[in-house]
Amino acid sequence: MSATTSIPLSQRLAARGIDSLTLLVLPAVFFLLALFIYPFLYGLVLSFTPKTGPMLANYTRFFSDSFLYGTIATTLWLALPVTIVTLLLAIPIAFRVRMMKHQRLLTTILVIPITLGTVLVAQGLLNYLGPQGWFNRTLLTLGLISTPVKLLHNYWGVCISLVITGFPFTFLLTLSYLSGVDPALEQAGATLGAGPWERFKHILLPLLLPGLAITFCLSFVQAFSVFPSAVLLGAPAGPTRVISIAAYQAAFEEYDYSMASAVAMIMGVVQLSIVVVVLAARGMLYRGPAGGGKG
Amino acid sequence: MTIHAANFRELRLDNLSRDFGTHNAVKDVSLTIKKGEFIALLGPSGCGKSTTLNLIAGLLPATGGGIWLDDRRIDPLRPEERGFGMVFQNYALFPHMSVKRNIGFGLKMRGVQKSEIERRVGEAAALVRLQGQTEKLPGQLSGGQQQRVAIARAIVVEPPLVLMDEPLSNLDAKLRLEMRAEIRRIHNTLGATTIYVTHDQEEALSLADRIVVMRDGQVRQVGGPEDLFSRPDHLDVAEFMGFRNKVAGRVASVEGEHATVTVGDAKVVGRVRGTVAPGGQAWLAIRPEDLHPAAAGGAGLKASVVSTEFRGREFVGFSRMADGTDLSFLAHDRIAPGGEVTLAADPDRVLVFGGAA
Numbered sequence: 001m002s003a004t005t006s007i008p009l010s011q012r013l014a015a016r017g018i019d020s021l022t023l024l025v026l027p028a029v030f031f032l033l034a035l036f037i038y039p040f041l042y043g044l045v046l047s048f049t050p051k052t053g054p055m056l057a058n059y060t061r062f063f064s065d066s067f068l069y070g071t072i073a074t075t076l077w078l079a080l081p082v083t084i085v086t087l088l089l090a091i092p093i094a095f096r097v098r099m100m101k102h103q104r105l106l107t108t109i110l111v112i113p114i115t116l117g118t119v120l121v122a123q124g125l126l127n128y129l130g131p132q133g134w135f136n137r138t139l140l141t142l143g144l145i146s147t148p149v150k151l152l153h154n155y156w157g158v159c160i161s162l163v164i165t166g167f168p169f170t171f172l173l174t175l176s177y178l179s180g181v182d183p184a185l186e187q188a189g190a191t192l193g194a195g196p197w198e199r200f201k202h203i204l205l206p207l208l209l210p211g212l213a214i215t216f217c218l219s220f221v222q223a224f225s226v227f228p229s230a231v232l233l234g235a236p237a238g239p240t241r242v243i244s245i246a247a248y249q250a251a252f253e254e255y256d257y258s259m260a261s262a263v264a265m266i267m268g269v270v271q272l273s274i275v276v277v278v279l280a281a282r283g284m285l286y287r288g289p290a291g292g293g294k295g
Numbered sequence: 296m297t298i299h300a301a302n303f304r305e306l307r308l309d310n311l312s313r314d315f316g317t318h319n320a321v322k323d324v325s326l327t328i329k330k331g332e333f334i335a336l337l338g339p340s341g342c343g344k345s346t347t348l349n350l351i352a353g354l355l356p357a358t359g360g361g362i363w364l365d366d367r368r369i370d371p372l373r374p375e376e377r378g379f380g381m382v383f384q385n386y387a388l389f390p391h392m393s394v395k396r397n398i399g400f401g402l403k404m405r406g407v408q409k410s411e412i413e414r415r416v417g418e419a420a421a422l423v424r425l426q427g428q429t430e431k432l433p434g435q436l437s438g439g440q441q442q443r444v445a446i447a448r449a450i451v452v453e454p455p456l457v458l459m460d461e462p463l464s465n466l467d468a469k470l471r472l473e474m475r476a477e478i479r480r481i482h483n484t485l486g487a488t489t490i491y492v493t494h495d496q497e498e499a500l501s502l503a504d505r506i507v508v509m510r511d512g513q514v515r516q517v518g519g520p521e522d523l524f525s526r527p528d529h530l531d532v533a534e535f536m537g538f539r540n541k542v543a544g545r546v547a548s549v550e551g552e553h554a555t556v557t558v559g560d561a562k563v564v565g566r567v568r569g570t571v572a573p574g575g576q577a578w579l580a581i582r583p584e585d586l587h588p589a590a591a592g593g594a595g596l597k598a599s600v601v602s603t604e605f606r607g608r609e610f611v612g613f614s615r616m617a618d619g620t621d622l623s624f625l626a627h628d629r630i631a632p633g634g635e636v637t638l639a640a641d642p643d644r645v646l647v648f649g650g651a652a
Contacts, residue, residue, distance in 0.1 A: 182387065184383050184385060184387035185387050185389060185390075187352075187354050187374070187381075187383070187387065188387035188388075188389070188448075189389075189400070190353075190373070191353075191354070191375070191377075191379060191380065191381040192375075192380075192400050192401035192448065192449075192452065193378060193405055193452070194375055194400070194404045195375050202389075202400070206391045207390070207391055286390070286391035286432075288390050288391070288432065289390055289434065290390060
């Protein structure tokens with residue numbers, strides 16, 4: 001007992017990892033509180049204080065109006081396929097790029113859509129995919145179609161633009177996870193008689209899956225909060241009336257911030273439940289190092 | 296023991312080459328390896344030994360020459376079609392598979408039945424003394440155990456050829472000696488044919504039936520361990536075999552197997568390697584352990600002592616000759632730095648190489 005008391009407090013704290021350096025965490029904590037925790041709690045409380053009616057009025061209204069609760073399905077119907085398609089595109093391309101010499105050049109080209117932003121991509125697509133755009137004119141000239149394909153102001157327009165803007169992010173994450181797998185493992189697989197597909201199935205995929213799960217979650221959250229492309233390239237009144245549009249209309253057309261907060265909360269819960277399901281599945285996978293032994 | 300090596304007569308490398316751009320990593324390597332042999336590819340890093348191994352394994356395509364297994368040309372085959380066992384420097388164990396599944400992977404890929412896999416994995420694990428560890432993940436094993444798994448995984452498929460790429464370089468000194476003996480024991484038990492890449496001459500000398508010394512992508516000398524140790528053909532092979540003292544001189548006379556070389560005002564007699572002509576330039580190569588201070592008034596190479604280190608039974612001395620050549624030697628007593636010594640060696644232990652290196 002006397003031994004413990006004779007050690008100064010600062011030293012005991014330091015042994016637990018708390019010293020003056022720990023103070024550097026404070027600005028981050030402050031920003032987190034001010035920019036995330038407080039607005040979140042404020043919105044949560046706001047959603048339970050509706051303009052009229054009982055505490056749960058906003059939520060009852062949302063779930064009794066198909067025009068409102070239908071947005072969940074609409075958004076999922078966009079976000080899930082888009083996330084899966086971008087992942088399925090990113091995996092083989094990442095596999096190919098991993099072997100390339102001019103990796104950086106290609107990576108740069110692929111990253112450009114991120115820097116352009118959703119609106120510019122949407123503008124480009126409006127021209128490119130329109131009835132008079134290059135895409136339709138090429139197909140018409142080649143005689144593959146007789147009337148322009150309608151790819152704008154419907155589901156497909158939003159899908160295409162989400163894949164384009166979401167792909168670079170998904171691709172870069174996938175590539176970095178793939179680069180983390182020791183190439184010697186594949187070579188070992190090959191010398192043991194495994195062909196390319198078996199090496200992918202038994203060695204690379206199991207080691208990549210945890211990373212792909214994270215990539216899926218992040219890409220999904222991005223796609224789920226789609227707003228600009230749903231408005232610009234979709235049919236915001238119908239098939240692409242996504243949940244963020246419902247929130248927008250509540251806030252800026254009906255000026256019902258309480259309702260808008262409730263929509264935002266529901267949006268968060270839906271996102272979170274998908275992410276939780278994926279991460280729980282990930283918990284059942286092997287998550288150790290992807291190296292082949294002592295480096 | 297039912298695991299045994301697949302049957303073949305010989306593996307032949309025929310002018311095998313590999314270029315990386317303009318750099319010849321491996322150049323015209325020709326070599327015949329008989330079934331049952333333990334071959335070490337020895338050389339400094341960057342000499343092309345690992346590249347040669349990867350060419351044999353099929354992990355790198357050759358840019359010239361061919362590889363033959365008996366009468367079958369195998370260099371166009373992909374690694375999975377060659378069926379050689381390979382042990383990687385970092386073991387390359389599949390981190391997400393248990394030891395059992397790691398060892399059984401090659402059998403599974405060959406479509407062997409489950410019960411048969413179970414039995415053979417058990418045997419292979421017993422052979423590398425890993426019984427009772429087979430349910431663990433590689434990450435839960437020590438370096439030496441991981442090494443054993445890697446060996447078991449390579450041999451359980453009964454490959455005609457086992458390729459090992461510096462398999463002991465990640466282990467500590469004690470474990471390295473243990474595993475060295477183990478590798479030789481497994482090789483003998485299976486009657487396997489092993490090609491072993493190393494930069495450690497001691498490892499090569501103690502393990503191999505034949506050693507292939509490589510340098511700059513080419514084979515410099517092939518021979519048995521004793522042969523290479525006492526009769527290296529080239530100065531660089533000699534250096535690699537421990538003839539660390541290299542002294543330039545001029546040939547005074549040649550008498551049969553021996554030549555007398557003048558270094559400054561000293562004359563040193565040594566055994567001739569290669570061609571040496573009287574009056575020509577020559578290099579003397581002497582192992583530090585063969586070079587000792589001469590008795591007072593004796594003849595030899597004069598040098599001033601830089602330092603001495605205690606090595607248990609004797610002292611290792613570091614000295615410099617007047618022309619700047621460094622000489623290491625063994626002495627029974629400590630010699631103070633700055634002192635002058637005359638160093639001499641048994642003529643049979645001194646090698647004379649012709650040419651200006």
